[in-house]
């Protein structure tokens with residue numbers, strides 16, 4: 001430990017003058033921006049409070065306090081500028097420079113390495129190019145069967161609660177989403193729903209909390225100090241579970257490909273001949289000499305396993321809660337489903353999901369109020385001019401999707417759940433960057449079409465079978481744990497439809 005500290009002290013002494021220059025430039029150029037007054041060393045970290053619930057509440061409080069457009073905040077040595085004006089967001093997100101993620105994403109590195117979410121530069125570009133065809137709509141079409149097969153299992157599990165008291169639906173949806181992402185994108189069944197104490201899901205929650213706690217304590221920004229903390233010990237435990245799960249998935253798929261060499265997984269010029277799992281695209285690229293290492297493949301599997309289930313479970317659960325609070329909206333969705341299926345109990349097809357137009361408005365309105373990734377950001381590699389202001393390179397820019405979605409100038413009566421806001425004629429007059437649940441620009445969510453299809457498939461299957469009732473309309477407590485969560489669960493009742 002002493003040796004590490006000595007290196008840290010020496011390194012600090014050498015780079016300090018250089019950093020002081022950069023800090024003073026950042027401070028000078030952004031001095032006109034409003035924001036809390038920083039304390040020495042800590043910056044304004046204390047403003048965020050303790051734990052993920054306070055982090056969520058205080059982030060929103062600061063936005064209300066310092067303006068709905070742009071404000072600044074120092075967290076330890078790092079400068080953050082938070083933006084929530086659609087014009088500013090478009091300037092940052094829409095351009096092809098400054099694609100690097102903010103400094104806080106480095107806390108994800110031990111888990112996700114440099115997967116698509118966290119990487120930048122040439123590596124990100126190359127991987128995005130390899131992975132994009134695996135999310136072509138022709139491929140997504142084939143996933144509908146997997147959504148349906150897994151939602152049948154989900155409905156069987158939910159049956160036990162039919163006409164009973166309120167229960168926490170969050171865990172059921174999470175396990176269902178985990179089964180779906182593993183079967184569709186990795187071609188491997190993990191049967192999470194059948195074995196409902198998933199160590200993996202618990203480790204994802206634990207790891208997300210470690211990451212957010214690091215954000216709140218600037219002295220843990222540095223690896224050298226983090227290494228000796230209690231949080232690091234917890235992190236190691238979670239990583240063991242997370243990485244062993246993804247390694248098992250990769251090995252299972254490799255084994256399957258070895259036994260089934262005929263199940264070739266290629267996309268031809270006219271579309272798709274065979275079912276292509278995302279993992280196959282990576283393994284094929286590796287075999288074709290694209291120089292994807294085993295480590296890089298694991299990083300992507302970790303990234304997709306996390307992004308592909310945690311975001312969707314949060315989105316479906318919040319949407320069900322809102323439908324349970326608004327029976328008139330739920331009836332309208334149900335009538336749409338009767339229009340699509342009549343009295344038939346048949347499974348959904350891709351075409352059916354396309355026809356669920358009102359349900360799509362409902363899901364978007366729910367994501368407006370509860371975007372699965374409420375805040376995300378970049379670190380500028382080049383200065384950016386916003387209106388008359390220069391935001392200097394080295395600044396972390398926070399994109400405040402959750403807050404912008406609650407700006408009354410964009411969405412009148414923003415707390416009101418009103419899916420009609422997303423009818424085509426209403427969207428037309430709105431700024432293209434006024435809805436950012438899936439981000440936008442070159443680093444937008446690669447899984448957004450997949451997500452929308454899966455959410456429609458799941459919610460429609462649940463509503464065709466059950467009426468959802470949310471017994472309590474007290475404001476729900478939210479936490480920011482990379483994704484947005486309801487830490488006390490989401491309780492609903494379900495009644496069998498006659």
Ligand code: HEM
Nearest residue numbers: 116117307308311315372373376437438439443445447451
């Ligand atoms: C309701 C569901 C979802 C929501 C709300 C959502 C939202 C987002 C957002 C806001 C980002 C940008 C994050 C950032 O800039 O740091 C993002 C990126 C990403 N999402 Fe999603 N996501 C969802 C589902 C999915 C699914 C199902 C997958 C995979 C199958 C996925 C994979 C990714 C990946 C890999 C990125 C990084 C893309 C890049 O930087 O090139 N997401 N998502």
